[in-house]
Amino acid sequence: MSKELSFDRAANQMIELAHKKNYEIVWDRLKEQQPQCGFGQLGVCCRNCVMGPCRIDPYGEGPQKGVCGAEADTIVARNLVRMIAAGAAAHSDHGRRPAMLLKEVAEGKNTHYEIKDEGKLKEVAKRLGIDVKDKDKFQIAKEVADVALNDYGKQDSKPIRFLEGYAAKKLKEKWLKIEESLYQNTGKIFGVLPRNIDREIVDIMHRTHIGVDNHPLSIIMQGIRASLGDGWGGSLIATECQDILFGTPKVHAVYANLGVLKKDRVNLVIHGHEPVLSEQIVAAAQDPELIEYAKSKGAKGINIAGMCCTGNEILMRHNVPVAGNELHQELAVITGAVEAMVVDVQCIFPALANLSKCFHTKFISTSDQALFPGAMHVQFEEDNAEEVARRIVKIAIDNFENRDESKVNIPEENKEALVGFSVEQILSALGGNVTPLVEAIKQGKIKGVVGIVGCNNPKVKQDYYHVNLAKELIKRDILVIGTGCWAIALAKAGLLSVDAAKEAGEGLKSVCEALNIPPFLHMGSCVDCSRILVLAAGLADYLDVDISDLPLFGSAPEWMTEKAVSIGTYFVASGVPVHLWPVPPVLGGKEVVKILTQTAKEVFGGFFVIEENIQKTVDIMENHILEKRKSLGI
Ligand code: SF4
Ligand code: MSK
Numbered sequence: 001m002s003k004e005l006s007f008d009r010a011a012n013q014m015i016e017l018a019h020k021k022n023y024e025i026v027w028d029r030l031k032e033q034q035p036q037c038g039f040g041q042l043g044v045c046c047r048n049c050v051m052g053p054c055r056i057d058p059y060g061e062g063p064q065k066g067v068c069g070a071e072a073d074t075i076v077a078r079n080l081v082r083m084i085a086a087g088a089a090a091h092s093d094h095g096r097r098p099a100m101l102l103k104e105v106a107e108g109k110n111t112h113y114e115i116k117d118e119g120k121l122k123e124v125a126k127r128l129g130i131d132v133k134d135k136d137k138f139q140i141a142k143e144v145a146d147v148a149l150n151d152y153g154k155q156d157s158k159p160i161r162f163l164e165g166y167a168a169k170k171l172k173e174k175w176l177k178i179e180e181s182l183y184q185n186t187g188k189i190f191g192v193l194p195r196n197i198d199r200e201i202v203d204i205m206h207r208t209h210i211g212v213d214n215h216p217l218s219i220i221m222q223g224i225r226a227s228l229g230d231g232w233g234g235s236l237i238a239t240e241c242q243d244i245l246f247g248t249p250k251v252h253a254v255y256a257n258l259g260v261l262k263k264d265r266v267n268l269v270i271h272g273h274e275p276v277l278s279e280q281i282v283a284a285a286q287d288p289e290l291i292e293y294a295k296s297k298g299a300k301g302i303n304i305a306g307m308c309c310t311g312n313e314i315l316m317r318h319n320v321p322v323a324g325n326e327l328h329q330e331l332a333v334i335t336g337a338v339e340a341m342v343v344d345v346q347c348i349f350p351a352l353a354n355l356s357k358c359f360h361t362k363f364i365s366t367s368d369q370a371l372f373p374g375a376m377h378v379q380f381e382e383d384n385a386e387e388v389a390r391r392i393v394k395i396a397i398d399n400f401e402n403r404d405e406s407k408v409n410i411p412e413e414n415k416e417a418l419v420g421f422s423v424e425q426i427l428s429a430l431g432g433n434v435t436p437l438v439e440a441i442k443q444g445k446i447k448g449v450v451g452i453v454g455c456n457n458p459k460v461k462q463d464y465y466h467v468n469l470a471k472e473l474i475k476r477d478i479l480v481i482g483t484g485c486w487a488i489a490l491a492k493a494g495l496l497s498v499d500a501a502k503e504a505g506e507g508l509k510s511v512c513e514a515l516n517i518p519p520f521l522h523m524g525s526c527v528d529c530s531r532i533l534v535l536a537a538g539l540a541d542y543l544d545v546d547i548s549d550l551p552l553f554g555s556a557p558e559w560m561t562e563k564a565v566s567i568g569t570y571f572v573a574s575g576v577p578v579h580l581w582p583v584p585p586v587l588g589g590k591e592v593v594k595i596l597t598q599t600a601k602e603v604f605g606g607f608f609v610i611e612e613n614i615q616k617t618v619d620i621m622e623n624h625i626l627e628k629r630k631s632l633g634i
Helices: 009-021 026-032 038-042 072-106 118-127 137-153 161-166 169-186 197-207 216-246 275-284 288-296 308-317 326-334 352-357 382-402 423-429 435-442 464-475 484-492 498-503 506-515 526-543 562-573 590-604 614-632
Strands: 252-256 266-272 302-307 322-324 340-343 362-365 415-419 448-452 478-482 520-522 552-556 578-580 608-610
Touching (some): 009 326, 072 137, 072 197, 072 275, 072 526, 072 562, 072 590, 118 216, 137 197, 137 216, 252 484, 266 308, 275 302, 275 308, 288 382, 302 308, 302 326, 302 382, 322 484, 415 484, 435 506, 448 614, 464 478, 464 498, 464 614, 478 506, 478 526, 478 614, 484 520, 526 562
Parallel strands (some): 340 362, 448 552, 578 608
16 A cells, blocks of 8 residues: 555655554545545635635535625635745745845854855846945845845835846846736736735735735736745745855765665754755764764764755755655654754644654754744754754764664665756856757757656655656656755656666757766755746847747646745746646636636746646647747747
């Protein structure tokens, strides 16, 4: 039975063990929840005020209006954009942290961190129109941080500066025209250009309050505006500020899957999304004094392994292995070899607190925004970064002697993966600019590019869609790039290797072999979806076309978070069609479905597609790509 739950052998081994020993894991809780609420799945329930909760009968037999008179489309649209608001908030709040840290470092107020990539700092400054002449790195950093922070809080109606500096030329023109044309057609301005990252999120919460915005198109347009504030704002700020502070990722090899945990070492798993603390933990684990301390406790050393996107952040910049993606978080604890599961924010199951109690594992929360009943809390602040990191590593070392050897079961699976494909590294592999990639696309060696992102979801077999969708695409000479839990799935499957190109079509294979790159490129964490946007903008500007004219497609085939809804929406609004599976909670609103699948296409060029079958999905993607190639005359 457990074989059906994951495509990953190590996961199945641990699931089987969990079931044998009665450790409760996510798949058990999903089963307990069956049947899940049909109203919720269709998006037709509302509890935005206490005249409700209300729900619309999808069969047309029961109520078709809430107590206030809101109909299905209004309710579905409001629920959808509240998901976007939460997703955009999570990404953008993440970005605020490194932006504030950059400012503190620039002003000499924080000496725990430094500016590691001055070249990137200058590139970012150039994009933002900041004159770098005769300025030292601290002055430039201060000005970059000020622009970033201002994008979160300015009160004028101009678009945010990061979007102005990074979005493709024709895309910006298109967004402006959309605002104007909809104004002329309807008498209302549907603004899509984000004025302020935080404001667009607040605006969603305001307009979805009872008795404000009830027009599905108007509501969804605001969702789009907030999502653009995420993709071309908050997420991009996170990526760029982190690169400046911690270094822009470079291509290198790491290991992936539960087999990276070491029987004879103190194992710390770092899980969540923000690299600000984990950067310090990685450094602390290399401290000879702490290594000696670990040895004095009977361990051979200290082993740090990542999980989810904190894992992606540190594997992109360091030689730190990754223990797994989202559905591996409980399985890592079940190995019995984790001394500390250290978490920051996002995608962390609260269930880890109880599960850890079945083992010696210390479940340590570190963010003032993310507390878990039953966890140990060691609060992290940037101004006591080294001390907290050392304290956490020491807690893990002290816990080593509590490990119960009879409970240790570490699967052997452990694959090498080539990672670190920042835009800068992709360009460097291409010889410094996008010309060779454009030429390969023109010659048809690469038909197009698909970006796959997003999570695991226990509703589908773990990693199955991630791996098989990607494999089918490369067979058709479509290059696959991506981030997040997709990238870890591919790493665990041993596919982030130049060798994997053997399974690609002849054209793509020849390009990968010539450039010595895999046919699947790991571009980073969830916020690094911004790297995909930057690459797409670079291609569009090079060809002087709109992003929607390019042979591109996106997919989140195992998504589960609200962040994924925001990501999908900003790709669609930037002109890239997006495939989703499982089904988002929108099918109860016919008008909403039409806006997402048809109106979006007419207005932005991007649109949503929902499809379960992999072959059909690849056909849809390939047809779109071929259509775009034809329009481009290639
Ligand atoms: Fe019901 Fe309207 Fe209140 Fe929603 S806002 S709970 S539909 S009365
Ligand atoms: S960690 S958002 S489960 S990709 Fe970024 Fe994975 Fe999705 Fe979290």
